[in-house]
Structures are given as structure tokens and as C-alpha cells.
Amino acid sequence: MRSSSLTVRSTTEEDWREVRALRLEMLADTPIAYGETLEQALRQQEPEWRLRGRRGQEPRSASFVAIDGGSMQWVGTMGGYLPTAPGEGPLLVGVYVSPGFRGASAGVADALLDAVEGWARGHGSDLTLHVHEDNPRAIGFYQRRGFVDTGRRLQYELYDGGQEWEMRKPL
Numbered sequence: 001m002r003s004s005s006l007t008v009r010s011t012t013e014e015d016w017r018e019v020r021a022l023r024l025e026m027l028a029d030t031p032i033a034y035g036e037t038l039e040q041a042l043r044q045q046e047p048e049w050r051l052r053g054r055r056g057q058e059p060r061s062a063s064f065v066a067i068d069g070g071s072m073q074w075v076g077t078m079g080g081y082l083p084t085a086p087g088e089g090p091l092l093v094g095v096y097v098s099p100g101f102r103g104a105s106a107g108v109a110d111a112l113l114d115a116v117e118g119w120a121r122g123h124g125s126d127l128t129l130h131v132h133e134d135n136p137r138a139i140g141f142y143q144r145r146g147f148v149d150t151g152r153r154l155q156y157e158l159y160d161g162g163q164e165w166e167m168r169k170p171l
Contacts, residue, residue, distance in 0.1 A: 005068075005069030005070065006066055006067070006068060006069060006075075006107065006108060006111055007066070007067045007069060008064055008065070008066050008067075008111045008112060008114075008115050009056075009064065009065060009067070010056030010057065010062065010063060010064055010065075011052075011053045011054075011055065011056035011057075011063040011064070011065050011077075012053055012054065012056060012057055013050045013051075013053045013054040013057070014053065015053040015056075015065070016046065016049040016050045016052070016053040017049070018065070018074050019049055019052050019053045019063075019065075019077075020041075020044075020049045020052075021074070022065070022074045022077055022096070023041055023052070024038065024041055024042070025096075025098065026077070026094075026096035027041055029096070029098075029099065030096070030135070032132045032134060032135060032156070032158075032159075032162070033095070033096070033131075033132060033135055033138065034094065035157050035158060036158075037158065055079060055081075060081060060082045061079065061080065061081040061082070062079055062080040062081070062115075062116060062119040062120075063077070063079040063094070064077065064078050064079065064112050064115040064116060064119075065077050066097070066101075066108045066111060066112050068101070073098075074098075075097065075098045075100075075101040075108055076096060076097040076098060076101060076108045076109065076112050077094055077095075077096050077112070078092065078093075078094060078095045078096075078109075078112040078113060078115070078116050079092075079093045079094040079116070080092055080093060080116045080119055080120055080127070081093060082123055082124075088128075089120070089123065089124030089125065089126055089127070089128060090119070090120035090123045090124045090127050090128070091127075091128050091129065091130075092113075092116055092120075092127055092128065092129040093129070095109070095112075095129075095138065097109050097112075102137075104144075109141055110145070113145055117169075117171060120171055121171045124171070125170060125171055126168050126169060126170045126171055127147075127168070127169050127171055128150075128166060128167070128168045129142065129147065129166070129167050129168075130154055130164040130165065130166055130167075131164060131165050131167060132156060132162060132163075132164050132165075133162060133163050133164065133165055134162060139165070139167075142167050142169075143167075145169065146169045146170075147167040147168060147169040148167060148168060148169070149165055149166070149167055150165075150166045150167065150168050151166075152165075152166040153165065153166070154166065
């Protein structure tokens with residue numbers, strides 16, 4: 001589905017119900033892409049979802065949502081945060097676009113990444129991400145947007161086997 005209008009904005013604590021609904025959708029759709037299982041997320045209570053919504057307002061993090069103007073449906077999300085280790089720049093996290101809104105022609109992923117990159121420019125000279133090796137659609141999107149594989153591999157934190165690739169893009 002192509003959106004005739006799209007709003008991208010930061011999330012707030014008051015968005016906690018929508019944040020929760022979209023997170024549950026993303027975990028059901030692409031279980032290997034996030035450091036949390038659907039079962040873990042279902043156990044979270046309202047205070048945790050409020051905290052997640054507030055990430056869009058915190059100084060060391062960003063949380064953006066894409067909302068389809070016609071349906072007012074939340075159709076995508078991306079976030080970023082600043083790791084606490086010295087010398088580490090902004091990290092892209094929590095990337096998701098609903099199936100009916102995927103693809104370059106829909107523009108949802110590009111609009112969200114533009115927002116995260118805008119935030120990240122205020123915090124570093126490059127943007128880093130980790131993507132599961134078995135997620136070729138995501139890897140292709142990141143490559144199209146100028147991210148390159150650094151060669152660094154991390155063990156995937158939820159399941160035995162599999163790795164995450166580190167990719168980086170200069171801002």
C-alpha cells in the first residue's frame with residue numbers, strides 16, 4: 001500500500017499503547033531482527049511501554065514513528081541511542097516497516113532513516129547498526145542508503161548460531 005501522506009515524528013510517553021502494538025507486530029513479523037522475543041514483550045507492563053514511548057523525548061535516544069495520513073495507522077518505527085562506552089557514536093536500532101508499506105516506492109523506511117540520521121548528526125560523525133546475517137532485505141536497504149559492512153561480527157544475543165553484521169555510514 002502506498003501512502004498519500006506520511007507523518008514522521010518522535011514518540012512520547014502518551015504513545016505507549018501504539019508503541020506496544022507496533023512492537024508486538026514487529027516481533028511477530030521478524031523475530032530474528034530484535035533483541036527481544038514476542039513472549040518477553042507480552043510480559044511487559046504499562047510502565048515499561050511508557051518508558052519506551054518516552055525514548056523519543058530523551059536526550060541520549062531517539063524514537064521515531066511513521067503514521068499513514070489516510071488511516072492514521074502506525075506503519076513503521078526506527079530509533080537510535082548513544083551507547084555509554086566512551087568514543088562510541090550513535091547506534092541505529094528498532095527498525096521496522098509494516099508489510100503493506102515496505103519498499104522504496106512507499107518511502108516509509110527512507111523517511112524514518114532520514115529522521116534518525118538528522119538526530120544522529122547532532123551526536124557523532126557516523127551512524128552504526130547491527131543487522132542479522134539472515135535478513136537480506138534489511139541489509140539491502142542499508143547498503144542502498146550508504147551503510148557499509150565493517151567486517152565486525154557479533155554473536156546474535158537471542159539464539160545460538162547466527163551473527164549480526166556491523167554496518168556503518170558516515171554522516
